[in-house]
Amino acid sequence: MKRVVLAASLFAGLALLYVPVPASADDDDVVDYRRHLMSALNEHAAALGQILSGAAPDADAAVHIEAIALTASVALKAFEAKVPGGQSRPEVWSNWADFSKRMNEFASETADVAKLAQTKGNDAALASAAGALTCKGCHDVYRQEKK
Amino acid sequence: MKRVVLAASLFAGLALLYVPVPASADDDDVVDYRRHLMSALNEHAAALGQILSGAAPDADAAVHIEAIALTASVALKAFEAKVPGGQSRPEVWSNWADFSKRMNEFASETADVAKLAQTKGNDAALASAAGALTCKGCHDVYRQEKK
Numbered sequence: 001m002k003r004v005v006l007a008a009s010l011f012a013g014l015a016l017l018y019v020p021v022p023a024s025a026d027d028d029d030v031v032d033y034r035r036h037l038m039s040a041l042n043e044h045a046a047a048l049g050q051i052l053s054g055a056a057p058d059a060d061a062a063v064h065i066e067a068i069a070l071t072a073s074v075a076l077k078a079f080e081a082k083v084p085g086g087q088s089r090p091e092v093w094s095n096w097a098d099f100s101k102r103m104n105e106f107a108s109e110t111a112d113v114a115k116l117a118q119t120k121g122n123d124a125a126l127a128s129a130a131g132a133l134t135c136k137g138c139h140d141v142y143r144q145e146k147k
Numbered sequence: 148m149k150r151v152v153l154a155a156s157l158f159a160g161l162a163l164l165y166v167p168v169p170a171s172a173d174d175d176d177v178v179d180y181r182r183h184l185m186s187a188l189n190e191h192a193a194a195l196g197q198i199l200s201g202a203a204p205d206a207d208a209a210v211h212i213e214a215i216a217l218t219a220s221v222a223l224k225a226f227e228a229k230v231p232g233g234q235s236r237p238e239v240w241s242n243w244a245d246f247s248k249r250m251n252e253f254a255s256e257t258a259d260v261a262k263l264a265q266t267k268g269n270d271a272a273l274a275s276a277a278g279a280l281t282c283k284g285c286h287d288v289y290r291q292e293k294k
Contacts, residue, residue, distance in 0.1 A: 029202035036194040040214065043187035047180060055176035060221045067187065067214040074207045 031085040034078045037071055038087075044068045045133055052130060061126050062117040068133070069107070069114035076103040087144045095141075102138050178232040181225045184218055185234075191215045192280055199277060208273050209264040215280070216254070216261035223250040234291045242288075249285050 044064040050056035051064070082093045092099050109132040117125035191211040197203035198211070229240045239246050256279040264272035 026202075029197060033194060033197055033203040036190045036197070040187050040190035040194070043183045043190060044214075044218075047183040047187070050176060050180050050183070055173075056180040057221075057224070060224075063217045063221050067191075067217050070210045070214050071191075074204075074210050077204070077207075 027083045027085065030078070030081050030083040031088075034088065035086050037075050037078055041068060041071050041075070041135075044071070045135060048129055048133065052126060058122055058126070061122040061129070062114075065110070065117050065125050065129060066114045069110040072103075072107040072110045076100055076107065079103070087146065089142050089144050092142050099138075099142055106132075106138070174230045174232065177225070177228050177230040178235075181235065182233050184222050184225055188215060188218050188222070188282075191218070192282060195276055195280065199273060205269055205273070208269040208276070209261075212257070212264050212272055212276060213261045216257040219250075219254040219257045223247055223254065226250070234293065236289050236291050239289050246285075246289055253279075253285070 044067045047056060048061065048064045048068070051058055051061050079088070079092055079099070084090060084093075113125050113128050113132045116128055191214045194203060195208065195211045195215070198205055198208050226235070226239055226246070231237060231240075260272050260275050260279045263275055
């Protein structure tokens with residue numbers, strides 16, 4: 001009898017192994033942080049889009065360009081921990097070489113535009129900003145649309 | 148008969164005057180731009196909150212602090228045009244002296260913290276960041292909650 005109970009406990013234990021483990025608090029933190037970074041980028045890019053279309057003041061261009069460059073400089077690091085979730089597709093990690101190359105390009109191109117804003121002013125920076133903000137190219141491959 | 152038609156047209160014309168005029172495209176732009184600015188602040192502040200609670204890397208603190216200071220430096224200007232809408236309460240404009248004073252303090256305090264991040268590093272800046280990010284004080288008075 002004792003042996004049966006033991007076996008049953010063992011099976012119960014094994015069965016537990018198959019229960020999908022909910023994301024830990026730490027994993028939630030990682031996903032939340034990525035979301036804050038990407039949403040901040042999104043808001044600054046939308047503001048810049050308004051400036052480019054004449055719907056918001058040109059004088060604010062450098063603010064958004066610099067905020068984008070700053071945020072882009074830490075964005076890749078936030079994806080290094082392989083924590084699926086949020087709007088990230090699994091391809092972020094299965095195509096890591098391509099994903100990280102593109103994120104590094106994004107960081108370096110936006111840093112160049114921010115430098116242009118500081119040295120040559122808003123008009124010069126705005127002329128290059130659209131070229132550096134090719135968000136869609138990556139989002140099409142690596143971002144899941146919200147359901 | 149002609150006179151009746153004329154009178155009817157006149158009434159129709161006057162009646163049209165009472166139809167609430169929808170916000171113009173320009174007004175929508177103003178509200179949209181404010182929303183992008185405040186949402187960007189919100190995302191950076193949330194990221195900073197995660198850093199303060201140990202849920203995101205300390206090393207990123209300066210990025211968010213600087214992005215907040217940059218965005219805060221142009222935020223008040225976006226409310227100067229008296230365009231009600233979005234989450235702004237009418238008190239923004241009826242208490243303009245207080246609202247603009249608080250927004251200027253927000254800009255100057257976050258600029259000080261950004262300077263601290265550049266000169267003394269992240270730890271010193273983080274110690275002062277919470278004091279400068281007293282968002283709730285203003286939001287309670289000037290922000291309408293989303294329905």
